[in-house]
Each structure stands twice: as structure tokens, then as C-alpha cells.
Amino acid sequence: MYKIKLGKDLVLDESAIYEQWVKESCFKFKKDSCDNNFIFVLPPPNANGELHLGHSFGYTIMDCIGRFKRQSGFNVLLVPGKDHAGIQTQVVFEKYLKSKGINPAELSREEIYSKCYEFCMDRAQYMRAQEKSLGLGADWDYELFTLDPAVSEIVIDTFVKLYNDGLAYKADRIVNWSVESNTSISDIEVEYVEQKGILYYILYPWVERIQEATLNEPAENWTGDYEKLNNAVVINFDSEPPSKSIKINDLGEFVYFKSLDERRCIFLPKFDTGRGIIVATTRPETMLGDSAVAVNPDDPRYGSLIGMEVVVPETGRKVRIVAHKGVDPTYGTGALKVTPAHDFFDFEIGKELGLEVIQVIGKDGKITEKGGRYSGLTTLEARERILQSLKKQDLLITSSEITHKVPISERAKDIIEPLITEQWWLNLSEASEKALNLINSGELEVYPSEFKNLIIHWLRNLKDWNVSRQLWWGHRIPAWYKSGKLVSVSKMPVPECYQDSDTFDTWFSSGQWPYTTLAAKGLIEMDSNYDPSIYPTHMMVMGRDILFFWACRMILLGVYRTGKIPFRKLYFHGLILDEQGQKMSKSRGNGIEPGEIQQKYGTDVLRLSLLSGFSPGRDVRFTMAKCEAWAKFINKLINASKFVSANYTKSERLTNLNHPLNVVWYQSSFQKLEEYKKGLNSFEFSSVLDNIYLYFWDTFCDWIIEISKILLKTEYQSEQKLLLSKLIEHILFMFHPYAPFITEYLHSELLKFDGLLAKKRFDEVYDYNYHSHQDEAVFLNLKAIVKILRRLKIFLKEPIKFWIEPQVPYEIDIIQKLSGCQHVQDAISMDASLLVNNRKVLLSATQISQIKSEYQKAVEQAEIRISRLTDLLNSEFTTKAPSDLVERERKKLEDLIRERDELKAQLANLN
RNA sequence: GGGUGUUUAGCUCAGUUGGUUAGAGCGCCAGCCUUACAAGCUGGAGGUCGUAGGUUCGAAUCCUGCAACACCCACCA
Numbered sequence: 001m002y003k004i005k006l007g008k009d010l011v012l013d014e015s016a017i018y019e020q021w022v023k024e025s026c027f028k029f030k031k032d033s034c035d036n037n038f039i040f041v042l043p044p045p046n047a048n049g050e051l052h053l054g055h056s057f058g059y060t061i062m063d064c065i066g067r068f069k070r071q072s073g074f075n076v077l078l079v080p081g082k083d084h085a086g087i088q089t090q091v092v093f094e095k096y097l098k099s100k101g102i103n104p105a106e107l108s109r110e111e112i113y114s115k116c117y118e119f120c121m122d123r124a125q126y127m128r129a130q131e132k133s134l135g136l137g138a139d140w141d142y143e144l145f146t147l148d149p150a151v152s153e154i155v156i157d158t159f160v161k162l163y164n165d166g167l168a169y170k171a172d173r174i175v176n177w178s179v180e181s182n183t184s185i186s187d188i189e190v191e192y193v194e195q196k197g198i199l200y201y202i203l204y205p206w207v208e209r210i211q212e213a214t215l216n217e218p219a220e221n222w223t224g225d226y227e228k229l230n231n232a233v234v235i236n237f238d239s240e241p242p243s244k245s246i247k248i249n250d251l252g253e254f255v256y257f258k259s260l261d262e263r264r265c266i267f268l269p270k271f272d273t274g275r276g277i278i279v280a281t282t283r284p285e286t287m288l289g290d291s292a293v294a295v296n297p298d299d300p301r302y303g304s305l306i307g308m309e310v311v312v313p314e315t316g317r318k319v320r321i322v323a324h325k326g327v328d329p330t331y332g333t334g335a336l337k338v339t340p341a342h343d344f345f346d347f348e349i350g351k352e353l354g355l356e357v358i359q360v361i362g363k364d365g366k367i368t369e370k371g372g373r374y375s376g377l378t379t380l381e382a383r384e385r386i387l388q389s390l391k392k393q394d395l396l397i398t399s400s401e402i403t404h405k406v407p408i409s410e411r412a413k414d415i416i417e418p419l420i421t422e423q424w425w426l427n428l429s430e431a432s433e434k435a436l437n438l439i440n441s442g443e444l445e446v447y448p449s450e451f452k453n454l455i456i457h458w459l460r461n462l463k464d465w466n467v468s469r470q471l472w473w474g475h476r477i478p479a480w481y482k483s484g485k486l487v488s489v490s491k492m493p494v495p496e497c498y499q500d501s502d503t504f505d506t507w508f509s510s511g512q513w514p515y516t517t518l519a520a521k522g523l524i525e526m527d528s529n530y531d532p533s534i535y536p537t538h539m540m541v542m543g544r545d546i547l548f549f550w551a552c553r554m555i556l557l558g559v560y561r562t563g564k565i566p567f568r569k570l571y572f573h574g575l576i577l578d579e580q581g582q583k584m585s586k587s588r589g590n591g592i593e594p595g596e597i598q599q600k601y602g603t604d605v606l607r608l609s610l611l612s613g614f615s616p617g618r619d620v621r622f623t624m625a626k627c628e629a630w631a632k633f634i635n636k637l638i639n640a641s642k643f644v645s646a647n648y649t650k651s652e653r654l655t656n657l658n659h660p661l662n663v664v665w666y667q668s669s670f671q672k673l674e675e676y677k678k679g680l681n682s683f684e685f686s687s688v689l690d691n692i693y694l695y696f697w698d699t700f701c702d703w704i705i706e707i708s709k710i711l712l713k714t715e716y717q718s719e720q721k722l723l724l725s726k727l728i729e730h731i732l733f734m735f736h737p738y739a740p741f742i743t744e745y746l747h748s749e750l751l752k753f754d755g756l757l758a759k760k761r762f763d764e765v766y767d768y769n770y771h772s773h774q775d776e777a778v779f780l781n782l783k784a785i786v787k788i789l790r791r792l793k794i795f796l797k798e799p800i801k802f803w804i805e806p807q808v809p810y811e812i813d814i815i816q817k818l819s820g821c822q823h824v825q826d827a828i829s830m831d832a833s834l835l836v837n838n839r840k841v842l843l844s845a846t847q848i849s850q851i852k853s854e855y856q857k858a859v860e861q862a863e864i865r866i867s868r869l870t871d872l873l874n875s876e877f878t879t880k881a882p883s884d885l886v887e888r889e890r891k892k893l894e895d896l897i898r899e900r901d902e903l904k905a906q907l908a909n910l911n
Numbered sequence: 912g913g914g915u916g917u918u919u920a921g922c923u924c925a926g927u928u929g930g931u932u933a934g935a936g937c938g939c940c941a942g943c944c945u946u947a948c949a950a951g952c953u954g955g956a957g958g959u960c961g962u963a964g965g966u967u968c969g970a971a972u973c974c975u976g977c978a979a980c981a982c983c984c985a986c987c988a
Binding site: 199279280281282283286326327328331332336337338339343344345346347348349404405450453454457458461544547548579581612613614615617618619620621623625626628629631632633634635636638639640641642643644645646684686687690693694701702705706709787790791793794795797817820861864865868869872875876877878879880881882885888889892 | 917932
């Protein structure tokens with residue numbers, strides 16, 4: 001925890017303040033009063049590292065909401081937790097073991113599990129301290145870990161239910177296999193990176209040499225404009241396109257394929273089909289498992305070849321040329337080698353056409369014994385040797401460099417090897433139907449609302465979920481086997497049976513987090529009627545990057561298990577980017593440690609920097625300049641509080657205000673409180689912060705405090721002190737969710753207000769008994785006069801004398817002080833007069849000509865606006881716009897004309 | 912290939928359901944140590960709101976095309 005220095009004499013000990021909040025039960029959920037609850041389950045961070053700036057962002061938002069809801073009188077519960085994060089933790093943990101000189105392969109499952117548990121508990125403790133250092137007002141009695149028994153029991157139970165409902169099943173299918181982590185992973189855990197690769201064109205010779213099929217009419221030579229598309233060309237014809245194949249310059253012979261519209265036709269290169277069929281592939285090693293060559297039935301080059309047999313080189317296997325509509329004739333040669341065991345699309349073709357599945361790559365990423373003489377080699381080694389061999393046989397026709405997208409594992413970052421393995425799958429289509437209905441009937445509010453469509457789209461296109469992982473770290477699947485056969489799926493061990501060695505995808509447990517946590521802590525009972533004041537929970541906040549991973553899964557599993565979407569409001573924040581707009585990441589080395597900022601500027605500055613200048617769902621740049629600006633703000637807040645504390649009298653109730661300005665300010669403070677409440681109720685963190693920042697700095701510091709310096713010396717002294725203390729209390733109250741530490745310190749230590757600010761509620765800062773009213777104009781007029789005098793003073797480079805008729809007590813003293821200009825008693829000797837907000841200001845200065853030119857400028861500006869407004873009021877605006885609007889503009893014009901005439905008259909009077 | 916978002920002052924971003932002088936912070940220029948604060952105060956400069964059209968009495972705001980950038984999704988070998 002950090003201490004920051006505030007000037008010479010103040011030291012802010014953030015951890016001491018946090019301790020005090022805890023001691024005074026500021027974050028405690030009152031379990032018995034189930035009224036007016038605000039239940040908010042926090043996203044559990046992965047317990048294998050530390051919090052980064054993105055976590056800080058999320059938690060700051062969540063804590064800000066929590067504190068605001070407490071202010072609003074809710075019984076708030078923020079549920080903290082930690083996630084075991086299956087595969088990611090395994091990656092981190094194995095690195096950790098290796099760094100300690102331990103070989104993970106030598107440890108048993110039990111040893112790994114218990115060591116990993118220890119490791120996570122240690123990290124969790126560190127991370128918990130980080131969360132507290134941020135000021136996160138969670139109720140720590142409710143903290144849970146995803147592998148805690150009470151949580152696990154429900155997770156397992158859900159799976160048993162799914163199995164009993166026939167929605168969990170085991171099947172051999174092609175999956176994304178990560179060789180590095182030795183497990184399958186789900187589709188959304190796969191990322192695609194662009195890489196350069198080589199596309200090899202390989203000839204599969206005919207089983208028996210045949211006569212070349214006559215496919216096309218003879219080619220005609222052709223020159224003209226064409227565009228290249230992959231290896232095809234598109235030609236725009238001026239007249240009727242030919243139905244023949246054509247020869248284009250040195251590009252070679254092309255075969256007419258199809259017309260895109262009347263004149264635009266696509267042509268494909270003609271390959272020599274005399275020796276065999278040429279396929280194109282980036283992964284020649286997979287040819288060891290080829291069981292067909294597929295072509296598009298509409299492709300004129302190959303139509304007549306369908307059904308013929310070729311030999312797969314290196315294997316001697318005879319396979320047929322088959323037809324499949326999914327084959328893209330424009331890619332490669334238009335002939336696709338089909339490897340059902342090692343490619344998703346090929347798997348589909350194989351299933352449809354009943355092709356043989358030949359697994360030639362193993363889970364270890366090496367060629368299996370089915371790969372013949374290449375058996376035991378890695379895929380890359382095999383590729384090299386196969387290419388050499390093909391070259392020797394003159395079967396490698398050509399190769400070209402391409403950029404293509406390579407699938408990699410999101411966690412382990414290794415290249416995905418599609419493999420066929422037996423896995424557990426979940427079919428949640430029914431739940432997704434229900435979820436969609438609930439969403440459509442308005443059961444879920446999403447911020448920003450556009451993201452709702454992403455969720456809906458994902459739910460509509462849901463595929464079965466591969467939920468088993470070949471890992472040891474996680475919830476072990478409760479399936480029981482006897483000599484390789486599944487006997488049952490149940491929570492309790494089955495006698496004489498052994499348990500499935502796989503664990504669940506980590507999102508299977510975190511997807512159940514809202515109800516597992518509440519049930520584990522006894523707030524709800526599973527499969528009962530859920531108390532609507534507790535479940536569905538009231539809020540969920542997460543980064544937009546885990547919308548599919550987590551939000552959608554929680555919705556699905558929540559609807560399946562509880563019949564309800566587990567939260568009513570779902571808020572997404574964006575990602576934190578660096579100053580250049582790049583994602584922060586360890587590999588880039590551009591990350592900023594939150595602790596760094598906290599140590600340098602204090603936690604409040606970190607929080608304010610995160611909560612300013614962003615909108616929901618959008619990424620936000622984090623800059624040091626922002627921190628600097630907010631550090632200045634903290635300084636200002638301290639100084640303003642110091643000023644108030646020097647002039648502070650403690651009094652509970654403010655019953656009456658006499659000075660008109662004080663009445664105006666008190667009113668506007670309540671107005672700010674209302675705006676603050678309204679804004680935060682719709683989670684507009686940044687605009688609320690902007691608003692109260694401006695109010696504090698511009699209105700409170702620059703005007704109210706400055707004017708107070710006069711009034712404090714008058715008979716208004718005591719009401720002035722009272723007012724100042726009231727206003728600073730409101731200000732600290734509004735900044736508290738954003739900057740809890742410094743506001744608490746100033747409120748409770750410096751200003752010694754009663755009680756903790758963290759406990760203060762709206763009804764305690766509002767003074768409902770106060771009713772007087774004053775038109776705001778008295779303050780606005782005064783401001784306008786001061787501003788004009790200040791400008792003239794700087795413009796003329798000389799002190800100006802002025803005369804006004806005071807409207808409120810001590811107004812002359814106030815204007816003199818704030819403008820630095822002197823008031824004169826004798827209005828007769830004045831040189832010029834000005835009209836400011838309908839108030840007459842007389843002026844005296846040596847450089848009247850300068851004032852004249854100022855006047856002239858003012859008149860000109862007025863003229864411009866008058867002519868614009870006149871045009872407007874002579875247009876159809878008057879008949880088509882709403883009448884109140886027209887009226888407003890008319891009034892504006894009248895005022896302007898009067899003002900201009902006054903100015904003109906005064907100008908004429910100047911010498 | 913499909914989808915979404917972004918484009919406003921030198922920089923980072925606001926701009927509520929269209930309403931007529933487009934805002935803030937930082938930076939910049941000029942002047943000030945005025946007894947809370949020089950981490951401050953005062954004044955000022957700076958924008959034809961990406962582009963081309965359209966709807967409208969009226970467009971930064973709504974619609975369409977285009978461009979640049981960003982992200983997401985998909986079975987392209």
C-alpha cells in the first residue's frame with residue numbers, strides 16, 4: 001500500500017483509510033435486510049499473475065458504481081473472486097516450475113494439482129492486496145475461488161444435469177489441438193495470425209494414363225484489359241463474351257468459368273491434365289492422410305474428371321476425384337486435396353461423402369505410423385522430406401508465396417493442429433433459444449446498446465461447445481468408466497470405475513459464476529425459486545474482449561440452469577491502449593503497471609485518469625499527461641478544502657441564507673447533485689466527471705471562493721462559512737466514487753465532518769428543509785461585468801475606472817477585487833457607458849479611442865448575428881419550426897437589436 | 912468474404928431525441944507571486960466537424976456512396 005505526500009504537511013496513508021472503511025463495515029452486505037439490494041458479482045481475475053491496467057480499469061468502474069449505489073441508499077454487495085483459468089494457468093505454472101528447476105513431466109497429477117493450487121493461492125493473495133489498494137469496496141467475506149468445493153459442486157452438478165438431459169455427449173470429431181498444451185481447445189480460443197506461407201502445386205498422377213479429356217473449344221488469343229484475382233483473371237468485355245477458353249499474352253491459357261454479370265467474366269488458368277491433376281496446398285505433409293481430391297462440379301476444367309482415380313504421391317494410395325460445391329474454383333488450381341483427419345473443411349467433405357479418415361499426425365504433433373516412412377518425424381521435418389521426394393519425381397510443379405491466416409492457440413500461442421479426438425460436447429441450442437426470447441422481451445440491458453446485437457448474433461449461430469480439456473488443472477469431468485466404457489455420469493464415484501481424466505473448459509465454471517457464488521455463500525438455493533431481490537444479479541461489468549467467452553456463456557448456462565439471464569444490466573468497457581493507441585501487452589513491453597502510477601501519483605489519480613475521457617465499449621488511451629492533469633486536480637481539491645477548513649464552523653443545519661449570491665450557489669449545488677445522480681444512474685462516468693470537475697474548478701474555486709474572500713469580512717461571515725462547508729461537502733461527496741481516498745481524507749480528517757464519507761448517503765447531504773429561491777441572474781450579471789472589465793483592462797493595458805448601480809450587497813467590492821479595476825462614486829465624469837446583460841456600466845479610461853474600436857467590434861458582431869437571425873425569421877423557419885422555438889429566436893433578435901442600438905447610441909456619445 | 916466501430920482544435924477526447932456563436936483537458940501566445948493553490952490566477956489565438964451527394968426551414972448530429980484506420984466473425988486448402 002502506498003503513502004503519498006500532499007504538500008509539506010499532509011501525508012495520505014491510503015491503506016489506513018481502507019482499513020478504516022473495513023473496520024466501519026462500509027462494504028458489508030446486510031444479509032438480513034433483503035430490501036433495496038444491489039448485487040454485483042465481480043469478474044474473477046485469473047489467479048496466476050497480477051493485476052494489470054485493464055483490471056484496474058474494470059475494478060475502478062465497478063467500485064465507482066458500488067460507491068454510488070451505496071450513496072443512493074442501496075444495500076450493496078460486490079462479490080470478489082478468483083478464477084483458476086485452466087489452460088492459461090497451466091502455461092504460466094509450468095514456466096514457473098521450470099524456473100525452479102522442476103520438470104513438470106516428473107510430477108503426478110495429484111502433485112501438480114496441489115502445487116498449482118498453492119501457486120494460485122499465493123498469487124490470489126497478492127492480487128487481493130492489489131484490489132484493495134485500488135480501493136475496491138468488495139465484501140471480502142464473500143470471496144470465492146472457482147475451485148472451492150462449494151462452487152465445484154454446483155459446476156459438476158450442472159454437467160450431470162446436462163448429461164441427463166441428453167445435452168452433454170461424447171463424440172469423435174475434429175477439434176483444435178494445441179500440441180504445446182497437449183489439449184483440445186474451443187473454437188473461440190483460436191486466434192488467427194497472418195503469416196507468409198508457400199503454396200505448393202503438386203501433381204497427383206492418374207492411376208492409369210488416359211487420354212486427355214476434351215473440355216473446351218480451342219483457345220482464342222486475346223488481348224485487352226483484365227484484372228488478376230488470385231490466379232484467375234477477370235475480364236470486362238465490350239461485347240458478348242466468348243464461350244471459349246482464351247490465351248492471354250504470356251499469362252498462358254485460361255478456361256472460361258463463369259460470368260459475374262453480362263460482360264464480366266472470370267477465367268481460370270488451364271492446367272495440363274495429361275499426367276494427372278494438380279492440387280495446391282500449404283501443408284504437403286497432410287497428403288499422407290489424403291483420401292480424395294475434390295473439385296467443384298461446376299468447374300469446366302474438371303467436370304469430366306469426376307470419378308477418375310489418382311495416386312496420392314508418397315503413399316501409393318489410390319483416391320477418387322470427387323465433387324463438392326464448397327470447393328472454390330478460383331483458389332489454387334481449383335482442385336482440393338481432401339484430408340478429413342486434419343482439416344475442418346475436409347472433415348465436413350469426408351463426412352458428407354463417406355471418405356476414409358486417416359490420422360497421420362498424432363497428438364504430439366508428429367507423423368503417426370500411418371505416415372509410413374515419415375512416421376516419427378515432426379510435421380515440418382516431414383514436409384521438407386516430402387517436398388524433396390516430390391521434386392525428384394517431378395511431381396512438384398511449382399510453388400508461390402502467399403500470406404494466409406494461421407490458427408494459433410489464444411493461450412499457448414502455438415499453431416493449432418486440427419485432429420480427430422474423442423471429446424465431450426455441449427448442445428445448448430435450447431438454452432440459446434430461451435435466452436434470445438428473454439433478451440427480446442427486454443430482460444437484459446446492455447451498455448453500450450450496440451453490443452446487444454453481437455450477443456444475439458452469437459447466440460443465433462451457436463455451435464456445440466467442446467467442453468473437455470486434456471488438462472489436470474480444473475474441474476475433473478464426473479464421468480466414470482469401466483475398461484474403456486462409459487458407465488455413468490454422476491457426482492459421486494462409481495464403484496470399480498475410474499474417472500474421466502479430462503477437465504472442463506475453464507469457461508464452463510466461470511460461465512456459472514453468478515449463481516455458483518451466491519449459492520456457495522448461502523444467498524440463494526439452487527433449483528429453487530430465486531429471491532428476485534438477489535438473483536438475477538443487478539449488474540455485470542467486463543471488458544469487451546470477453547463478450548463471447550464470458551458474457552454469452554453466462555447467459556447460456558444461466559438460462560439453462562436457472563431459467564434466467566444471471567444479470568439485469570451488462571456493461572462493457574473497452575481496452576486500455578498505450579499513448580500510441582497500441583494494445584498493452586507483455587510481448588510489446590508497452591504495459592504500464594498500475595502500481596507505478598499509484599506510487600507516483602496516488603491511487604486517486606490512477607482512478608480519475610481511468611474514469612475520464614472514455615465511453616462504454618470503446619478502447620481508451622492511457623497517457624501520463626492525463627495523470628499529470630489529475631494530479632493537479634488533487635492538489636486543487638486539497639487547497640480548496642484547506643481554504644474552507646480555515647474558515648469553517650461546524651454546524652449541522654443550514655436554515656437560512658440572506659445574501660442573494662449564497663442562495664444562488666446553494667441552489668446550483670443541489671442542481672449539480674441532481675445531474676450527478678442522473679448521470680451515474682446511466683453509467684456516464686466520464687461526462688459526470690467532466691461536469692463536476694468544471695463545476696468545482698470554475699464555479700466553486702474561481703468564483704465562489706474568490707467572492708467569499710470579500711463576504712467573509714462582512715456581516716455575512718457566519719452564513720458564508722456555513723455555505724462553504726456545505727458546498728465542499730457536496731463536492732467531496734460527488735468526487736468520492738471517483739477518488740475515494742483523498743475525498744475521505746479531506747472529509748473526515750481535514751474538515752472533520754461527522755462520520756465517514758464512504759458511508760454518507762444522498763439523504764444526508766441533501767437539506768430538504770431549505771426552500772428559498774433566488775434568480776440566478778444576479779450571479780450571471782456580476783460575472784459578465786467582471787469579465788468585461790478584465791478584458792478591457794488587459795486590452796487597454798491600463799487600470800480602468802468604472803461605475804455601476806450595485807444590485808446585491810457588496811457587489812462593488814466584489815467587482816473591484818475580481819476585476820482589478822476601481823469603482824468611482826461620481827458617475828458624471830465617466831467617458832463611456834456599456835450595457836452588460838442589461839446593466840449599465842460606466843467607464844473611464846485615457847484611451848477612449850481603443851474602447852471605441854472595441855465598441856465598433858461589438859456592434860459589427862451584433863450586426864452579423866442580427867442579419868443572420870433576420871434571414872432565419874424571414875424564411876420558412878417561422879412556419880415549419882415549432883412555435884416555441886420561433887418565439888425564442890424572435891426574442892433573441894429583439895434583444896440583439898436593442899443591444900446593438902444601445903451600443904450604437906453609446907458609441908455616438910464617445911468623443 | 913461478411914459484420915461492427917471510428918474519423919470534431921496541434922494532441923487526447925466530449926457533443927444528450929437535428930435547433931442556428933461546436934466544448935473540455937493538455938499544449939501554445941500574452942500578462943500576473945492577488946494572504947487556499949505558480950501543481951496557481953487572468954486574458955487570448957486555434958475548428959468550412961474525413962470526403963462527395965441527399966433529406967430538411969435548419970445537419971457535427973439522419974440517409975447513401977467513397978476513403979482511411981481499428982476491431983470482430985467465417986471451412987479458404
